[in-house]
Amino acid sequence: PDQLKAALLTQRKAMEAGATKRLGDILLEEGAISEERLSFAIREQHRGFYSLFND
Numbered sequence: 082p083d084q085l086k087a088a089l090l091t092q093r094k095a096m097e098a099g100a101t102k103r104l105g106d107i108l109l110e111e112g113a114i115s116e117e118r119l120s121f122a123i124r125e126q127h128r129g130f131y132s133l134f135n136d
Contacts, residue, residue, distance in 0.1 A: 084108065087111070088107040088111060091111075092104055105122065105123065
C-alpha cells in the first residue's frame, strides 16, 4: 500500500508539471512490480474491459 501511495503521488506531481506517467511504469521504475506482473495486470485490465462488450 505504501508503494502504491508513493507511486500515485509521483503520478500526480508529474501531471501537475504537465507530464503523463502511467502508474504501471512508475511502479516498475520504483521496483515495486516486475515487468511480468505489470504485463499480467495490463492483460487482465484489457480482458475485463473488452468483456464488457461481449454478449
